[in-house]
Amino acid sequence: MDIKEIIKPENLVYKKTGLMTDNPLSYCPGCGHGTAHRLLMEVVDELGIVEDTIGVAPVGCSVLAYDFMNVDMQGAAHGRAPAVATGIKRCWPDKYVFTYQGDGDLAAIGTAETIHACNRGENITIIFINNGIYGMTGGQMAPTTLPGMRTTTSPYGREVEMMGNPLKITELIAQLPGVHYVTRHAVHTPRAVRKTKKAIFKAFEVQKEKKGLSFIEIVSNCNSGWKMEPVASNIWMEDNMFPFYELGDIKIDGQLVTK
Amino acid sequence: MKELRLMKGNEAIAEGAIRAGADAYFGYPITPQSEVMEYLMMEKPHERTGMVILQAESEVASINMLYGAAGTGKRVMTSSSSPGISLMQEGISYMAGAELPCVLVNVVRGGPGLGTIQPSQSDYFQTTKGGGHGDYRLLTLAPAYVQEMYDFAALGFELAFKYRTPVMIQADGLIGQMMEKVEIGDQAARFTEFDQSWATTGKKGRERNIITSLDLDPARQEQHNIHLQAKYADIVKAEVRFEEIQTEDAEYLFVAYGSSARISQKAMQLARAKGIKVGLFRPITLWPFPTEQIDAISKRVKGILTVEQSAGQMIEDVKLASQCRVQVEHFGRMGGMVPSPEEVLEALEQKLIGG
């Protein structure tokens, strides 16, 4: 078979969603951000809700998310995306509103906005990319950095006595009554990608039915910040991040999942 | 017949916002302006007009809720007092950078720090010289009457949308708390008739809209700054507002805004009763400052006394405007102390006439 025979409509197994722009991604090769972007846009595309979707980008590596996501978007100040999304959603209760935030953005500087938007049960979707580090600013310690993990501001490893414990904000917000759906996933394997996409679908369904806030944590790699090659970073993530940040559903239909 | 009501300044601005067709208010309680949100909650504007009211978890949250809502083309307002306005500065800078219209209200109290809950005017620098980062300006209206608290809500929205920029209504604790007669206007339509083609309302029949203050390309960011400066230059040309009282024959001039203007007006009457010809110049816009007008008057008078409830902040703009042509002195009280007309007159006599 030559290439012409292969490129036929009936052989099409995958197509880039039109809701990703053609701008080259600014992410490091191997980084999970790009995959997470694509899944989110695929879901918006497949649900046919692009005309009614407004996204909020954070400050972090995904600060330019609006360069890649082909939907109406606002760029929030560092950590304030849940407040920005609240302002949008309160004025347009029938639109779909999502935030896309890193761990420094959501769980350090923006903790108050995160907790309160969740507690009010804002009818929005939060996509939370936890890579255990401040990728954008060059790999400093994040609230989610694991004990012993080296970053530029914990060069000898995170010393819990001095620097505090990593924050499992996802478990914390799952306790809040306004939060309807909480789940933790990854995007480093095809299987993980499929599960994450399903979760994003569900989150937008929850929003459509006005049931409250849905929160999807994606544990992801920062191969540059972790100073590893992409494949090695994914293995390290499986060995170190997943035992601490356990994948799976944490809250479904407003009920905590008992394990 | 016109509807007249006896209202507090804080209530008047809340009613003014509802009547101006505001879409949303986000705020956090702080004395001496908590009546704004209290009044709004009592009035249930969500039932009256559909206006959204939300008590945020902090001023940081309220200004960012404002950002989000303003980015969708809505008429949005917040109010606070000095410490809360300090917390909002990052968000105000973002809104100026992203060119988002909104009305901000600062019912100023004494500082620095937690300071006092009593009236003050010591946030003049913060508001007019850019309390947040970057080269931006805040169009600032300074009400001196409860009626103006009411009127400036609508005016604030009009200017905010005309220039797509945040507008500050800078009152002080006295104007916020005192009660006066207010003439209430008709209810304006809530839906904004302004052009919303730039707003994020969902990508329908057009390319996507993006609201941001970020551009990492220095050449483009400079162009954006040049564009902002051109807009500010237009505002300086078109939006200076002021009031002059008995300045025609004045030998001395008080320059004062807000409650200090009311006190200075009384001091002016006391002075005139003693045969001292004093006039009053009241800046209504603190930025753009009425520079040309003060420049012109400074050619006719023997001296200028600025009266502010601060250590002397606006005096710098008055000195710049009058180009050191005449003696310019400051009289002020601080920490929540309100000057009396007698004190103001005494200051005039000591600092300018006797001096």
Ligand SMILES: Cc1ncc(C[n+]2csc(CCOP(=O)(O)OP(=O)(O)O)c2C)c(N)n1
């Ligand atoms: C008020 C403020 N403080 C600090 C910064 C600098 N800053 C930019 S991104 C960032 C950390 C982002 O980390 P994270 O949210 O984990 O996103 P990642 O880059 O890892 O995806 C920091 C501290 C800023 N932009 N604004």
Ligand code: SF4
């Ligand atoms: S620095 Fe880390 S998070 Fe940022 S793009 Fe690179 S790998 Fe991804």
Ligand SMILES: [Mg+2]
């Ligand atoms: Mg991170």
